Amino acid sequence: GIFEKSEGISLTKEGLDAREDWIYGSGPELLPFSSDGIIFFADTKGQKTGFFLDQRENAERLSEYAAGRNILDVFSYTGNFSFHCLKKGARSATLLDASERALSVARETAEANRFTDSCEFVRANAFDYLRTSGLSGSDLVIIDPPAMAKTPSSKRSALRGYKELNLRAMKILKNEALLASSSCTQIVSEEDWSRTINDAFHDSKKIGVIVFRGGQPIDHPEVSSIFETRYLKFCLFRIFELADY
Structure with missing residues (x-):
């Protein structure tokens, strides 16, 4: 079958x-597929394609x-990062998202891959959770x-949000812990985002040593003359106390 999902304000402009339904044949709401040896589900009722393939x-x-x-x-959606990490030997994963629908798909994915015993699913607002629950363990x-x-x-507000989220994680993470941080906001440049993360490290009195930088895959093309097409920023940091580095 063929499922069409056409949505967004650009439709009105054009x-x-x-439209969001089967235009040829039919099928289930959750479409199984495999990536890196892991069974995932694209949710026809979810965001966009039902899976954020640009982060694979x-x-x-x-x-x-x-x-x-x-x-x-944090903001796990249906668990792309968590299940990749569990596949490579992570001890446990807590998936935090505000969407019960996303978490229900994540639970089904965990069951399909026999990860259920290693997972905890938390429905909560990320800002509230990081503010009140901490990251112990x-x-x-x-x-x-x-x-x-x-x-x-709304760019300034977005940068404040990025700083708060990352700062709360930095404050609690111990030496040698890892922080993976990402931004898909088009109007926030990599320079602005990096400066914001650095400000968070400064306020936390910790050092972030970059393990690797990532971005979008080649099937999400970056056009040299359109800076906004380089939208996905990703960086993995190893955390150190300032006094110990």
């Missing part, structure tokens, strides 16, 4: 109708550092929020 290479690279670690996956925290600004007027 005079097109929104970053998830695979991050998993190389996950063995033996306890993962906190986590030694790899993943911060991968959805786009936090759509217009230039």
Whole structure:
């Protein structure tokens, strides 16, 4: 079958109708597929394609550092990062998301891959959770929020949000812990985002040693003359106390 999912404000601008259904044949709401030996589900009722394929290479690279670690996956959606890390030997994963629908798909994914015993699923607002619950026991925290600004007027607010999320993780993470941070906000440049993360490190009185930088795969092309097409920023840091580095 063929499932069409046409949505967004650009449709209205182009005079097109929104559509979200099967236009040929039929199928289930959750479409199984395999990536890096892991069974995932694309949710036809989820965001966009139901799976953030632009993060697949970053998830695979991050998993190389996950063995033996306890993962906190903030804005986990359906668990791309968590399940890659569990596949490579992470001890446990806490998947945190505000969407019960996303977490239900993640639970099904965990069951399909026999990861259920290693997973905890938490439905909560990420800012509230990091503010009140802490990160005790986590030694790899993943911060991968959805786009936090759509217009230039909201850019400053987005940068404040990125700083708060990362700062709260930095304050609690111990020496040698890992922080994976990402931004998919188009109007936030890599320079602005990096400066914001550095400000968070400064305020936390900690050092972040870059393990690797990532971005989008080649099937999400970057056009040299359109800076906004380089939208995905990803960086893995190893955390050190300032006094110990």
